[in-house]
Amino acid sequence: MNTFFLIVAMGLCLLMFLSLYRCLFGPTVLDRLVGVNAIGSKTVVLLLLIGFLYERVDMFVDIALAYAFLNFVAVIAASRYFHKRKGLYEESFMD
């Protein structure tokens, strides 16, 4: 079962690299925010898998919960920041 967990964790890392493309080359700032949100939601599962691999699940569950909360707060704070800022539209269509 540990081998299966390791394979799933490596596949999740691959999917995180796929989402990292949107973070790096996203045309707008909000696209990058979407990519960061997707990577964060994969990281929660990845932390639990790491906990099962190291057999310290009781510690890694708390880390995963804190990470989910931090991800939520980061996305909310960044989008609230772009509520107030008007320069997003002019920068975003440079192509």
Place this chain on the structure above:
Amino acid sequence: MDILVIILLAFGFLFFLGGAVGIIRMPDFYSRLHPAGKLDTLGIMAMVGGLALYNLHHFSLGTVLLSIKMMLIVFFVFMSSPTATHSIVDAGMRAGLRPWTRKPKNNTIQPRETGKE
């Protein structure tokens, strides 16, 4: 029980894969939010549910509490992910990003210029 755990993990991984492909392939910011919000939520539910089921191998009070804590992560993600998606869409609408429309054919009416002043 191991078979059910493997099925749940593969199911969640399939949904994560669909979400990642949708984030890359979708043409617009608003349509990119749709796979990012929905499929990641269902992927987290399936995978963390499978891991919580695997955690119940040694059945005792500690592992039951640990599985309940994992389901609390799922519950929190179910609350927070639509809120985050709504907040990003709200920021995009207020910043004035126009939604994507299909490219017109040759003989149709030309629509207005899309944002490239």
